[in-house]
Amino acid sequence: MSVDISQVKRLKDLTGVGLTDAKAALESSNGDFDKALKEMRAKGLTKAEKRGERQATAGVIGSYNHDNRIGVIVEINCETDFVARNELFTNMVKDVAMHIAATNPEYVSVDQIPASVVKQVEAELKEKAIKEGKPANMVDKIVSGQLDKYFAERCLLSQPFVKNPEQTLGDFVKEHNARLGENIVVRRFRRLALGEIE
Helix, strand or coil, X not given: CCCCHHHHHHXXXXXXXXXHHHHHHHHHCCXXXXXXXXXXXXXXXXXXXXXXXXCCCEEEEEEEEECCCEEXXXXXXXXXXXXXXXXXXXXXXXXXXXXXXXHCCCECCHHHCCHHHHHHHHHHHHHHHHHCCCXXXXXXXXXXXXXXXXXXXXXXXXXXXXXXXXXXXXXXXXXXXXXXXXXXXXXXXXXXXXXXXX
């Protein structure tokens, strides 16, 4: 079967494998991009994910100011100063800061959420499900799904990227990881809105 060359290039960029491997993966999945990516990840073929094990101690602190009303500072790390000065990297940092200004996430990723917050939200969702008369044997499953959705909306890397809602911000960062050949880590951020009380 013939596959779309733009999909081959996209898969190559996202995973960091060669064009031949990307094309073969798409052909074996009958052109289904998501299936091809999932199979490559299952086989451990994504170089980008292997890079995640390497130390990222260089990087930049980027900022974004929206109409002098919302300001964002974000620290994004990479492995070398060479990549930190690369235009592709600095543009990515600006895009991440702009995304934070637009979506106002609370955490970088799910693993940063304090256990006490998870317990509190879980208890609230459980109480709500019981009040709504959900079947007792289904409450835990319903709450689990709602909990995943609740925190995915509040975690930066899980959110749909504002410039391309077809991918998460985490996938946008991984794409740059593959293109730049280094481990890239969104370390922390701070968002300020005019008149906001903390």
